[in-house]
Amino acid sequence: MFSSIRSNENRTLVKEMFRDSNLGRVVDLLQKFSELTLNLLMRMIARKRYCRERMMDLEARRFLEIVQESLAVSGALNLLDYSPVLRWIGFKGVEKRMVGLVKRRDELLQGLIDAHRRTKKDNTFDSGEETKKRKTLIDVQLSLQGREPEFCTDNMIKGIIVVSDIQVGKDRFLDESDLEELPYLQCVINETLRLYPANPLLIPHESSEDCTLGGLHVPRGMMLLVNPWAIHRVPNLWADPTSFKPERFEGVTKDNEGLNFKLLPFGYGRRSCPAMVMSMKVLGLALGTLIQCFEWDGVGEEKVDMMEGGGITMPKVQPLEAMYRPYVDMVDLLSRL
Numbered sequence: 001m002f003s004s005i006r007s008n009e010n011r012t013l014v015k016e017m018f019r020d021s022n023l024g025r026v027v028d029l030l031q032k033f034s035e036l037t038l039n040l041l042m043r044m045i046a047r048k049r050y051c052r053e054r055m056m057d058l059e060a061r062r063f064l065e066i067v068q069e070s071l072a073v074s075g076a077l078n079l080l081d082y083s084p085v086l087r088w089i090g091f092k093g094v095e096k097r098m099v100g101l102v103k104r105r106d107e108l109l110q111g112l113i114d115a116h117r118r119t120k121k122d123n124t125f126d127s128g129e130e131t132k133k134r135k136t137l138i139d140v141q142l143s144l145q146g147r148e149p150e151f152c153t154d155n156m157i158k159g160i161i162v163v164s165d166i167q168v169g170k171d172r173f174l175d176e177s178d179l180e181e182l183p184y185l186q187c188v189i190n191e192t193l194r195l196y197p198a199n200p201l202l203i204p205h206e207s208s209e210d211c212t213l214g215g216l217h218v219p220r221g222m223m224l225l226v227n228p229w230a231i232h233r234v235p236n237l238w239a240d241p242t243s244f245k246p247e248r249f250e251g252v253t254k255d256n257e258g259l260n261f262k263l264l265p266f267g268y269g270r271r272s273c274p275a276m277v278m279s280m281k282v283l284g285l286a287l288g289t290l291i292q293c294f295e296w297d298g299v300g301e302e303k304v305d306m307m308e309g310g311g312i313t314m315p316k317v318q319p320l321e322a323m324y325r326p327y328v329d330m331v332d333l334l335s336r337l
């Protein structure tokens, strides 16, 4: 589902980069990948393109601010979970910021749902093939709401939105169907997610019943934090754990869950990331296409600064910058975009 949107956004990214490549500028990849992710998600959710030619409309800015603030306060919230005393003293005003944030997020999402509802005034969702292809996530949820209003409430739809990231020749661009044939690309992505898991402590979980985990008694209501960042670096699970060695994943199938709980960038089991398959496709397609089209270089002699910042997703402190130029034999294809 949505593979044409992923492919289309990927081409747009490459097209813009090709257009700018003769400017000889350094490219800020954090910005490029943020725009790609935002456009992808918003087109799948609401058929909206938020970033266009480096311009963002007001709604897009509000959306981005909310996402960025959510990520920032989530990291601080983890500290509050460890130490309730910080909550009593109102550490960094986190709870207050969260209340304001939830209100702004709720308003924005309600606006998106209402706008979709207005365009489907008669509330009939015809089932023709074309209509099916053009449906967004909100359309699908609204049609479910028509059938099961008690279950599929507006609040549930908002929840779904909130939680909702070579060589194939020179005559065509890489597409998703090529990814299975590019095992090393998958190895590079796995190795990156091993050393730099986007959610280093997953999301806090709470046991709904008394249970026993690895021989330890876990009472009902206890918060459990899983630390993939540490698990991914345990020496008796991984040879030379701190080195970046994509080859270690050679021969491993695309199923990340098949690694005996060693590799957990998307969590595991019932509450693992529901977007794992899609995210692996997006990562493969974007990274693969950028490698297929452009030659890359560092900005200076310095190594890339990998210092990790705060927040739930452990962003790099210094955004990733690089120099690039199109491969000569890709220019023809790129010019036709």
Ligand code: HEM
Residues within 6 Å of the ligand: 041, 163, 164, 165, 197, 198, 199, 202, 203, 204, 264, 265, 266, 267, 268, 270, 271, 272, 273, 274, 275, 276, 279, 280
């Ligand atoms: C590379 C990209 C991504 C990574 C590494 C990632 C990773 C994770 C992780 C580690 C969790 C917590 C799992 C746990 O606590 O056991 C999670 C949860 C979740 N993720 Fe992702 N995620 C990614 C992209 C996305 C995207 C694009 C969406 C939505 C479109 C999404 C939606 C969710 C949802 C809904 C949950 C909560 C699942 C639940 O609690 O049942 N993720 N993700």
